[in-house]
Amino acid sequence: MKPVHEIINKIKWDKNENPGDYIIGYWDRIEKKTIFIKLSDLEKSDIPYHRIRYIKKKGQVVWKR
Numbered sequence: 001m002k003p004v005h006e007i008i009n010k011i012k013w014d015k016n017e018n019p020g021d022y023i024i025g026y027w028d029r030i031e032k033k034t035i036f037i038k039l040s041d042l043e044k045s046d047i048p049y050h051r052i053r054y055i056k057k058k059g060q061v062v063w064k065r
Contacts, residue, residue: 004052007063011039011055022062025054 011017022039026047034053037045055063 001063004049004055004063004065007055008039008042008049021057023054023056024052025056026051027053 011019011022019039023036024039024042024047025034025036027033028035029051036054036056037047039055053065054061
């Protein structure tokens with residue numbers, strides 16, 4: 001399985017991919033639950049890659065820790 005940062009970089013830079021189709025699920029240690037955000041919002045937030053649990057494209061899981 002590829003590391004999450006490689007998957008995210010491929011989505012961001014591959015002209016055949018639309019980053020708007022992707023949702024990131026990360027573990028929030030304060031709320032003690034998985035939070036889902038748009039891939040585009042990942043850059044605005046301060047989420048470490050090790051907390052990312054899922055990447056979904058149009059509702060389908062394409063990467064899971």
